Amino acid sequence: MKYDFTAIEAKWHKIWDEKQLYAARTGSDAKKFYALVEFPYPSGAGLHVGHARPYTAMDVIARKHRMQGENVLFPMGYDAFGLPTENYAIKNHIHPAVVTKNNIATFRGQLQALGYSFDWDREINTTDPKYFKWTQWIFLQLYKNGLAYKAKMPVNWCTSCKCVLANEEVVENVCERCGSPVVRKEKSQWMLRITRYAQRLLDDLDDVDFIERVKIQQRNWIGxxxxxxxxxxxxxxxxxxxxxxxxxxxxxxxxxxxxxxxxxxxxxxxxxxxxxxxxxxxxxxxxxxxxxxxxxxxxxxxxxxxxxxxxxxxxxxxxxxxxxxxxxxxxxxxxxxxxxxxxxxxxxxxxxxxxxxxxxxxxxxxxxxxxxxxxxxxxxxxxxxxxxxxxxxxxxxxxxxxxxxxxxxxxxxKLRDWVFSRQRYWGEPIPIVHCPKCGTVPLDEKDLPLELPDVESYEPTDDGQSPLAAITDWVNTTCPCCGGPAKRETDTMPQWAGSSWYYLRYMDPHNDEALASPEALRYWSPVDWYNGGMEHTTLHLLYSRFWHKFLYDIGVVPTKEPYAKRTSHGMILGEGGIKMSKSRGNVINPTDVIAEYGADTMRTYIIFIGDFEKAASWSTNAVKGCKRFLDKVWNLAETVTDHETAYSTKNESILHKTIRKVTSDIDALKGNTALAALMTLTSTLTDNGCNAAELKTLLQLLSPFAPHICDEIWQQHGFEGICSVSAWPAYDESKCRDAEIDMAVQVNGKLRGTIHVAADLDDETVVQTALADEKIARFLEKTGGALRKSIVVKNKLVNLIVK
Missing domain, CATH: 3.90.740.10 (Valyl/Leucyl/Isoleucyl-tRNA synthetase, editing domain)
Structure with missing residues (x-):
């Protein structure tokens, strides 16, 4: 039967969804494991392979922990406020909310096509008022505790657009949008007093399991x-x-x-x-x-x-x-x-x-x-x-x-206070009003969320104020303190705001009374493993740790650090090691790869591509190689017709060794070597013959990498349940040794041959076997040397010392 990956993958997506197979259960008696990936900015270009690398790696880890009986929270959402969406909306006269909705739909479809085991019931979107209500709530707590304030700061000012630009909008001292010169000028900005936490942000790095280069970047930035x-x-x-x-x-x-x-x-x-x-x-x-x-x-x-x-x-x-x-x-x-x-x-x-x-x-x-x-x-x-x-x-x-x-x-x-306001439309409104009588007044918490007005124009104003400043019906309001006329703050929050606490909302995303319930926060905190790009290990990670520490200080969260472990991945380059870009025409679209080879091939290749922490070059030939590997697994399964429940003698050792290696390699982010071991196992089972017990173990070990094909073969062979959530196989250390081994034979320290002997053979027998070897015996006879002494390194080599 042909391996029809398109039909198989669509079938299992439907089954997983109907059974809510990957749903996390708050309060379960099982050990919890919270795996987190940085949520994406949903651009119009859609998902790219740069997203697929960390998402697939963390999905492999989440799936393995789930198979080990743990209650896994593996969520996904969208960091959807931001400058590119607003600029696109201005250029194309489409409301940013519409742009965002369409982009998220594209991303969600691509993520689901790759078969990630996200708990889709916990999906979040930073532009959803039910979400940013709590972003605004956190800002109010910061303000009330003296950590949010206004001050004059040097900003990037476009001389043509007459507006303040974020650093990412300035390219070689000109405006990215219009090409006009950008100068520095002073402007009143909202600031967050992160410097008050500088020493704690530094000291507490000693208590977390972050890779060393991430800690170094944090320490250098704090300075x-x-x-x-x-x-x-x-x-x-x-x-x-x-x-x-x-x-x-x-x-x-x-x-x-x-x-x-x-x-x-x-x-x-x-x-x-x-x-x-x-x-x-x-x-x-x-x-x-x-x-x-x-x-x-x-x-x-x-x-x-x-x-x-x-x-x-x-x-x-x-x-x-x-x-x-x-x-x-x-x-x-x-x-x-x-x-x-x-x-x-x-x-x-x-x-x-x-x-x-x-x-x-x-x-x-x-x-x-x-x-x-x-x-x-x-x-x-x-x-x-x-x-x-x-x-x-x-x-x-x-x-x-x-x-x-x-x-x-x-x-x-070296750390400076965080510039927290933007003079743009597409961001969280800052819940502050300015009263001529009472001064700066925070909005009452019962009036949250403060939503953006629905307007047709998002153009910046001539004097550099936010587009909101021109919407007088929205700006003019009453003071929460005295009830007199007042004006709303027209600056909006930066994109960093929603991404500083999103991991907490995943713990309890439908809560209308709090950002998350105390019970959910206690159960899921902290994040057990957070993976993201090295470009986010300074600002995003620092801002997020700062917000978390503040929430800890006011009794909202139960831990002083948000993430127990942080890792980072290398980027994927184009063929030949050239950076991917639209101008070069070498950008890889995961959707195209899935259409031609299937999601499991895409997933397998993205893990097999190389060392996770290092940059790696895309290779279409290697993608085809991963497809051939999955074809080989499919063909091997078709040869299995028995119902054996035990490993055969000839395959027992390699199965136990492969279980051990794949188990350790996944949590060490060495998925590439785990897959190499699975490829070797598949070849061995193909050569030696494979029974049902051996096929079952192969499928379980391969399942985190290629879940669709494994669930399908598992079902075809009538194994109980679904492979994706079956119990992870165990290995016996005593059975990880080969029954027979090859040992090097040296004469006076120089290699002269090898002998094939039983493992753990006693030294005397090893020496006698070496002396009896035809090649070694001829060499000794030719040199006329007599054995003076011997040195045996168990299961590795024997050195014969002759006169």
Missing amino acids: RSTGAEVRFGSTFGDEITVFTTRPDTLFGATYMVLSPEHPLLERWMDRLTNADEVKAYQEAAAAKSDFERTELTKEKTGVQLGGVKGINPVNGKEIPIFISDYVLSTYGTGAIMAVPAHDDRDWEFAKKFGCEIIEVVKGGNVQEAAFTDCATGVMVNSGFLDGMSVADAKKAITEYLTEKHIGEAKVNF
Whole structure:
């Protein structure tokens, strides 16, 4: 009978759905296992192989745990607010809600076609008011606890569209949509105070099972550094606060640099002797991105402030003050002290602008041929610090700064507060009203969800406000506090909002009274295994951990971390290792692969493609190879006509070894080697003959990878139940050994042949067998050597030492 994958897959999708075969049961007595994949943004292009790789891998893991008797929650949803949908809606005059609905329908169909064991009853959509009601509720709790606030922030401003752009809308300093220049300007934005959680976000990484490169990225993004805050004086009378990790080098600070946006500049501008030059530089800096400004290889630029000097607090020396675009207002204090003798960047700047260079750590000058680490040298030219080690000098200078009230020890973080508002339409409305009498007032929780008005135009306004600002019927409202006239907040939340807590909603998606019930949260928390792309291991993962910790603090969730385990996958490249793109015409559509080869072939290949954590290249020939493997399984099944319940002697060892390997490889994300073992097993069973018991085990081991064909063959052979949810096979360690093995035979340490013997043979018999081997005997006779001693490595080799 032909392997008709199209009919078989459609049949089993219907059966799985009717039986709700993969539904998770909250409160079950079985051990719970919560497997999570990052939910997709439902673009018009539909699912691509980049989605299929992590989804298939986690589906394999979820299916295996389910077969091991665990109560598995494996859900799916859609991160559906966002800029691409809004831009598409503006261009094509289609409501974003309609675009989203159509895109989700496409994604759902593709996901179902691949046979993923999602619990479809728990499907969520971040644009559903029943969902974003609770996103808004979380925002209100953040606001009430002082973690949501408004502040002026530098933003990307399109000079043509007259609107604020997200970073992803800016390509090479021009607007992605219109191609006009993008500049930096200050605008009032909603912010979330994630910095209050910086230390906890760092410390608690020790308690989770994240792959090391994910932890490294988290730690680097948080960027904890210890040092001191130092208050420099100025000849204008104002203090200039800097943060430094090397307060021991203060005596070598020969100039200062302020960011072009530093607030002191506005205060000083009318007293500066070169104000026009300073203003021109500020305008030029505003046209650059943060990345451009901080690029290490770029030439250093700057302007010295005329008419003012800084004052080094440890020696009273007046030093020049510059502005330069490599100093950012959003990092540290927006001002630095420069020690050019011991910092490459400062040295380059000092040489260009003729600043003094004073060595303060002996042997630590960056330009010395015999340069040594300046963190381990001895202090020189540093007053009372001279002769001290760097470590002792750090302690002494910090005590001095504190005693003299000109500084103190300080811990600084690179992490900045989260810019949380967007001046766009397609996002969650921020549930705040602005009252001329009461000020900023949160919406009453009973009035959630606050929904978007249904309008025809989503174009940004001329002054850069959200399109919502022009919808006066929606904007004009009453104050929840005094009942007087007020206006709604017109900024909307970023796409990050809905994705920061979605894993909690899966636990109880139909709850109208809470984001999830306490019972569901206690049962399912934390997520046991979360897989996602490396591109999301900084911002998304950090934001999500922050929201979770806040919810933990206010008693909503029972665990301090949302995810017990986090892994990441490599991307899939086109044929020949070239990145897939529409322009190259090498994008692989999973739907096309399914149509030609079947979902099981697609699933099997996407796992077999290579090491899960590394990038891998698509190969159409390899896809065909996986199809031939499944054909071979189908053909093997047709040869089985008995009803044996035990393994045959000749196949027993390889079956137990394969069970052991596939069991361990799946949870180690080594599905490619698990499949290689299954291919070997299939070939062996084809050569040796296969009985019903052996076929049954093969199907169970293959089922997580290729569930449709396995469920079909299982049913055809009358095995009990459905293969997908049958019990995972067990192995006996004592039966994982081969009855007979090949051992290497060495003579004086050099390989001279092999012998085929029984496993675990005693040493004496092994040696006698080796000596009796015709090839070895001839060699010994030819050399005329007599056996002096022998060395046996059990089941591996025997080394014959001769004179």
